[in-house]
Amino acid sequence: NAGVTQTPKFRVLKTGQSMTLLCAQDMNHEYMYWYRQDPGMGLRLIHYSVGEGTTAKGEVPDGYNVSRLKKQNFLLGLESAAPSQTSVYFCASSHLDRVGSTYEQYFGPGTRLTVT
Amino acid sequence: KQEVTQIPAALSVPEGENLVLNCSFTDSAIYNLQWFRQDPGKGLTSLLLIQSSQREQTSGRLNASLDKSSGRSTLYIAASQPGDSATYLCAVDRGSTLGRLYFGRGTQLTVWP
Numbered sequence: 001n002a003g004v005t006q007t008p009k010f011r012v013l014k015t016g017q018s019m020t021l022l023c024a025q026d027m028n029h030e031y032m033y034w035y036r037q038d039p040g041m042g043l044r045l046i047h048y049s050v051g052e053g054t055t056a057k058g059e060v061p062d063g064y065n066v067s068r069l070k071k072q073n074f075l076l077g078l079e080s081a082a083p084s085q086t087s088v089y090f091c092a093s094s095h096l097d098r099v100g101s102t103y104e105q106y107f108g109p110g111t112r113l114t115v116t
Numbered sequence: 117k118q119e120v121t122q123i124p125a126a127l128s129v130p131e132g133e134n135l136v137l138n139c140s141f142t143d144s145a146i147y148n149l150q151w152f153r154q155d156p157g158k159g160l161t162s163l164l165l166i167q168s169s170q171r172e173q174t175s176g177r178l179n180a181s182l183d184k185s186s187g188r189s190t191l192y193i194a195a196s197q198p199g200d201s202a203t204y205l206c207a208v209d210r211g212s213t214l215g216r217l218y219f220g221r222g223t224q225l226t227v228w229p
Binding site for chain 1: 158221
C-alpha cells in the first residue's frame with residue numbers, strides 16, 4: 001500500500017513550456033486535491049475532485065487544468081508555465097469514513113517545480 | 117473567508133520541555149480541524165483530527181484541543197524530543213466544499229539536545 005504518490009519529484013521548466021504532474025492513490029479514495037505551497041503563504045488549494053470525471057476550482061486555479069479520468073489518478077497540467085508557478089505542489093486524497101462525517105486527508109511527498 | 121493563524125511562527129526549546137503550539141481561526145463554523153507535521157523537503161503527515169463536536173484528541177505524547185466558540189486550537193507536545201523537530205501545520209475544514217482545508221502558515225519547531 002503506497003498511499004499517495006507523485007511524479008515527478010523535481011522539475012525545471014522554461015517559461016512557456018507545458019507539463020503534467022501525476023498523482024496516484026491506492027486507497028480507493030473518492031476525493032483528491034492539488035495544493036501549492038509557497039514560502040510564507042501556507043498551502044493553497046488549486047483544484048479538487050469529488051469523484052471520477054468531476055473536477056472543481058479551488059482558491060488559486062488560474063494557469064492550471066486538471067483531469068480525473070480514473071478514480072485513482074488526478075493530473076495537474078500547466079499549459080504555459082510562468083515563473084510565478086515556481087512552487088512545491090502537493091496532492092492529497094481523502095475518504096468519507098463509515099460514520100460519514102470525517103475527511104482526513106493523506107498527502108503525497110510533493111513535486112518541486114522551478115520555472116525559469 | 118476563513119483565516120487561520122499560527123503562533124508562534126518559530127519555536128526553539130531544549131529536549132524534555134512540554135510545549136504548546138497555537139492555532140486560531142476566524143470562522144467558528146468549522147467541520148473539523150487537523151494538525152499536520154511536515155519535515156523539510158517532505159509531504160504532510162496527519163497527526164490528529166478533531167471533529168467539530170469534540171473537545172480534544174490524544175495520540176501518544178500529543179494532545180490537541182479545540183474551542184470552537186473562541187476559534188482556537190492548541191497542540192500540546194509532552195516531553196519534547198529532537199525527533200519532534202519539524203513544521204507543524206494547522207488546517208480547518210469548513211465543510212462547504214467537501215474536505216477543503218484552510219491552512220495556517222505553520223510553526224517551525226526545533227528541539228535541541
